[in-house]
Amino acid sequence: MRETSEIVLENIFQRRSVRIFTGEAVDHSELMTLMKAAMSAPSARNRQPWAFVAITERSILDQLAEGLPKTKMLYQAGAAIIVCGDSSVELQDGAADLWYIDAAACSENILLAVQAMDLGAVWSALYPYEERSGHVAKVLGLPAHIQPFSVIPIGHPAGDEMPKDKFRPERIHWEKWE
Amino acid sequence: MRETSEIVLENIFQRRSVRIFTGEAVDHSELMTLMKAAMSAPSARNRQPWAFVAITERSILDQLAEGLPKTKMLYQAGAAIIVCGDSSVELQDGAADLWYIDAAACSENILLAVQAMDLGAVWSALYPYEERSGHVAKVLGLPAHIQPFSVIPIGHPAGDEMPKDKFRPERIHWEKWE
Numbered sequence: 001m002r003e004t005s006e007i008v009l010e011n012i013f014q015r016r017s018v019r020i021f022t023g024e025a026v027d028h029s030e031l032m033t034l035m036k037a038a039m040s041a042p043s044a045r046n047r048q049p050w051a052f053v054a055i056t057e058r059s060i061l062d063q064l065a066e067g068l069p070k071t072k073m074l075y076q077a078g079a080a081i082i083v084c085g086d087s088s089v090e091l092q093d094g095a096a097d098l099w100y101i102d103a104a105a106c107s108e109n110i111l112l113a114v115q116a117m118d119l120g121a122v123w124s125a126l127y128p129y130e131e132r133s134g135h136v137a138k139v140l141g142l143p144a145h146i147q148p149f150s151v152i153p154i155g156h157p158a159g160d161e162m163p164k165d166k167f168r169p170e171r172i173h174w175e176k177w178e
Numbered sequence: 179m180r181e182t183s184e185i186v187l188e189n190i191f192q193r194r195s196v197r198i199f200t201g202e203a204v205d206h207s208e209l210m211t212l213m214k215a216a217m218s219a220p221s222a223r224n225r226q227p228w229a230f231v232a233i234t235e236r237s238i239l240d241q242l243a244e245g246l247p248k249t250k251m252l253y254q255a256g257a258a259i260i261v262c263g264d265s266s267v268e269l270q271d272g273a274a275d276l277w278y279i280d281a282a283a284c285s286e287n288i289l290l291a292v293q294a295m296d297l298g299a300v301w302s303a304l305y306p307y308e309e310r311s312g313h314v315a316k317v318l319g320l321p322a323h324i325q326p327f328s329v330i331p332i333g334h335p336a337g338d339e340m341p342k343d344k345f346r347p348e349r350i351h352w353e354k355w356e
């Protein structure tokens with residue numbers, strides 16, 4: 001039996017972007033697990049300034065795809081999660097508003113959980129692109145304090161997309177820069 | 179034997195911030211593994227605009243701690259990784275510079291790998307705080323194109339810090355906002 005650490009690390013190393021899906025549905029329970037993983041992310045001062053819209057209806061996935069030139073894979077995805085920031089969560093004593101940093105950690109957790117569950121997904125940016133964010137806000141009826149951050153199409157992989165080897169030792173410095 | 183997915187998900191759910199360390203050293207090989215995990219993160223247009231400084235020398239950890247009011251746990255940590263953005267990596271065709279989003283995904287990968295390796299760590303923000311970033315850049319001799327993003331003190335946990343239950347079903351919306 002392999003070690004826990006080996007299994008977790010391999011899942012991180014093997015995570016890849018999946019853009020080609022079978023069209024098969026993704027269960028609500030699977031989406032719940034993914035959003036639970038998202039909410040396990042750390043956030044600045046534990047503020048948890050996030051919210052999620054999980055979508056499985058074909059017509060809504062298609063409407064989103066129509067206005068998102070970089071996210072046409074929504075047409076084949078079984079589902080999508082929109083990771084959002086919630087600006088109504090109050091800031092404390094002069095902290096910078098880092099909701100988009102926190103939303104990024106959420107998004108990465110979703111991708112790693114997807115990989116472990118033998119599903120596929122790709123992170124597509126909405127923030128800080130106003131045209132994309134505006135389209136999503138309109139389709140989903142988001143209130144003004146909810147800012148779309150990323151759209152993550154999710155589905156059963158149909159292609160053979162492989163992880164990239166992105167390890168670059170020259171990006172690592174020891175003790176000081178040089 | 180437990181399923182891979184269960185092990186990976188539990189690691190995500192159980193990840194917690196560790197701020198109290200034994201002072202025991204962290205191996206170079208462990209730090210290499212953590213930075214390999216970091217570089218496995220996705221990045222906007224696969225630009226990989228990141229760099230890392232891994233620190234194990236007591237005197238440098240102490241110097242960093244001196245100028246970082248929120249990161250005094252560096253005094254007890256066995257090591258630290260500074261996640262940085264590299265603004266010399268070129269942008270393509272009008273893409274927004276989202277290096278801090280990519281650096282956030284790197285930082286989350288490090289925390290999840292730490293958790294799996296029975297180490298402990300906490301994500302402490304440098305960006306967008308100029309005073310903190312300036313101190314780190316000075317201590318480490320960072321060139322102008324390298325922007326410190328986060329400092330992650332790493333060590334062997336000495337306390338009994340537990341994961342927080344942050345699952346909030348009210349943050350989840352189905353199909354549309356309401």
